């Protein structure tokens with residue numbers, strides 16, 4: 031835990047020494063300066079949160095220095111040290127933004143209270159700022175776009191969780207599918223909307239700090255805990271705590287989260303008594319929690335507790351009908367952000383975008399539109415600046431972009447023939463693989479599709495070194511995107527798009 035930093039500025043060595051020693055004892059990090067110029071230099075390097083500033087310095091008036099500090103950082107707290115004869119200056123200092131003052135000679139105990147009060151005020155200000163930002167965020171909440179049946183199901187579940195005031199909700203789905211958006215939607219559409227929504231990313235907080243972040247601590251809980259501090263479970267009182275990446279929650283902490291969800295109580299670090307937790311706990315992960323439970327990496331009891339209400343977000347490639355409205359939504363919101371006036375994406379661009387499979391889901395689509403808007407000078411987004419992976423995904427019958435010849439549809443897949451030519455054997459092998467893929471590995475169906483017998487198919491599979499099961503993943507040397515061993519035949523499954531393809535070769539797109 032980092033300590034609060036205080037810079038003591040006084041040319042009387044004994045005073046700065048005794049103040050520094052006493053403050054260090056109270057758990058602060060302290061540095062000293064004996065002149066105005068040294069104070070300015072230490073301000074840059076030491077970056078104090080509070081400055082104790084003598085009014086009478088050898089090279090500059092403390093009041094002047096106060097103005098410079100406040101001009102540089104209006105959030106900096108300054109406590110003036112004055113001689114009793116200098117009461118007018120103290121009043122002036124308060125008017126110029128000093129937080130407080132004390133006179134010489136001083137009582138160290140009284141100084142300690144002045145400093146504690148200043149830091150407490152600072153902490154409260156932070157809390158107020160936090161809530162203010164939260165309100166602002168709430169008012170310009172992002173919209174969730176989607177008309178596909180899968181998204182309509184998601185919207186229904188959001189409403190059910192919000193209306194029923196579900197106490198735990200688990201949101202699952204690949205990265206970039208909108209899990210955070212769903213968590214906010216549940217909160218802001220529920221009766222808890224006026225209370226805080228606080229997000230904690232379990233993967234980004236070091237294990238030893240997570241408990242403190244979530245549950246806070248009591249004064250003296252550890253060496254630097256100079257006062258009681260609330261954690262997010264207390265700060266979110268009446269609202270929602272969103273634990274993102276819950277799959278990365280350290281195993282020992284999982285037991286404490288389980289207790290908080292079951293008993294609605296938790297204990298601050300170093301605390302003797304439980305504190306009541308009136309919060310909804312929304313969790314999200316892109317990981318396979320049931321698998322993690324089986325592997326002993328995630329507590330089964332916690333999983334079942336969190337999974338009472340589960341919202342599973344569909345991959346964007348499973349709801350391509352939403353792409354057009356998402357594109358239009360991003361164009362409009364990015365127009366506002368960048369002061370642009372793009373009207374739409376051209377039909378050709380939309381066709382590319384719809385064919386691509388978006389492994390990074392909606393986040394990747396948003397980034398793609400942002401990139402196009404940066405590069406495109408006109409009012410319509412053309413395919414010119416699309417990335418090569420996306421451009422590979424829409425190949426009209428005729429010439430391919432790499433100069434290869436493209437056949438027409440084969441069972442819903444396009445086949446790209448290399449411009450350098452292709453042997454009949456390679457073509458035959460590829461058609462067998464494609465038929466097996468289409469039939470889900472069922473050899474009888476694949477044989478029927480190829481209008482041949484099952485025995486002939488099996489004979490040819492053997493000849494081409496294809497495995498007996500015929501399942502795509504087991505087919506020798508035909509991993510999606512891999513170069514085939516014979517004659518540079520490159521293939522990618524139509525299912526996950528041609529994004530893995532590189533170079534020219536025979537391929538499906």
Ligand SMILES: Nc1ncnc2c1ncn2[C@@H]1O[C@H](COP(=O)(O)OP(=O)(O)OP(=O)(O)O)[C@@H](O)[C@H]1O
Pocket residue numbers: 172173174175176203204205206207208209210211212315316359392393396
């Ligand atoms: N249905 C949607 N409508 C509009 N924007 C969306 C939608 N879904 C996701 N987004 C946008 O996509 C981006 C990623 O969304 P979000 O952060 O919610 O995804 P996530 O699933 O939480 O990702 P991660 O698992 O990586 O944290 C955000 O910019 C979000 O606004």
